[in-house]
Amino acid sequence: QKEVEQDPGPLSVPEGAIVSLNCTYSNSAFQYFMWYRQYSRKGPELLMYTYSSGNKEDGRFTAQVDKSSKYISLFIRDSQPSDSATYLCAMNYDMRFGAGTRLTVKP
Amino acid sequence: DAGVTQSPTHLIKTRGQQVTLRCSPKSGHDTVSWYQQALGQGPQFIFQYYEEEERQRGNFPDRFSGHQFPNYSSELNVNALLLGDSALYLCASSFSSGPYEQYFGPGTRLTVT
Structure with a gap:
């Protein structure tokens, strides 16, 4: 079992849809949770950063952490074609990454 | 404010050769990680450097080595490709006080033939 599991997709939604991206993990010691966005042939870009359980909101993005279930989510409201990218979850000090979910938002 | 820069952008090497990749951190950052x-x-995490020392290492062989300079820039060396x-x-x-907020460069694409 991988330490961090992420559904690779691909995920395709119409413009304006609410997108839900998820990761599960196995190590209960993880405390820090990050979401990155990566456009094709570019480096990952930090979107959200949360510590422990709870919710964090930043504009159209909401990150949720449920440590009891070892499950984290990223919600994107009012999705735009410019949101089309690969979304990566990452955890803890040495940044254990998921494999990434490819998202396409169609106009 | 310049972000993280890396050089070269692309590189083609032959099996058995050695390669050096370079990184300049975002202004003010003192910690550099390689993936x-x-x-x-x-x-996949390779290692992290802070104060010119390797602070943590992932599951990569000794062929992968690095260095951090006094100006916080860093090199990744790979031997016997x-x-x-x-x-x-x-x-x-990143800042050493906030190592979880990491800012990535555009990357170096290495092709070994």
């Missing part, structure tokens, strides 16, 4: 990203995969070393190599920088 290997294979096609279709998430980045294998075909499987072909990947995007990413550098990320």
